[in-house]
Amino acid sequence: VGIRAGWGPALKDVRVEANHVAGAEVGVGVSVVAGAGTARVLDNRIAGATLAVAALRYQQVLGPDLATDAGAWPQVVRSGNAAS
Numbered sequence: 001v002g003i004r005a006g007w008g009p010a011l012k013d014v015r016v017e018a019n020h021v022a023g024a025e026v027g028v029g030v031s032v033v034a035g036a037g038t039a040r041v042l043d044n045r046i047a048g049a050t051l052a053v054a055a056l057r058y059q060q061v062l063g064p065d066l067a068t069d070a071g072a073w074p075q076v077v078r079s080g081n082a083a084s
Helices: none
Strands: 003-005 014-017 020-022 026-031 039-042 045-047 051-057 060-062 076-079
Touching: 003 014, 026 039, 051 076
Parallel strands: 003 026, 014 039, 020 045, 026 051, 039 076
Antiparallel strands: 051 060
16 A cells, blocks of 8 residues: 555545655555544545555455545545646
8 A cells, every 4th residue: 555544444535646656566554444434535646556545454465446435434535636
């Protein structure tokens, strides 16, 4: 994971904004366990990742790439991220 936002319920309303991540399997990982706060993932450039933005339950990656589908995780606000 290139950038990890939170660990379990320790995530408290954060922004991950205007970063460049290259060569990580997951570009940005966001904690989505019960009690975790909101994460705003905005305007990041992610290169070579299998998943640009991923929901995390501690070490476990959950669901689809949130860069394109965050339906199951409304606390993950994302916009303007580019993956290549």
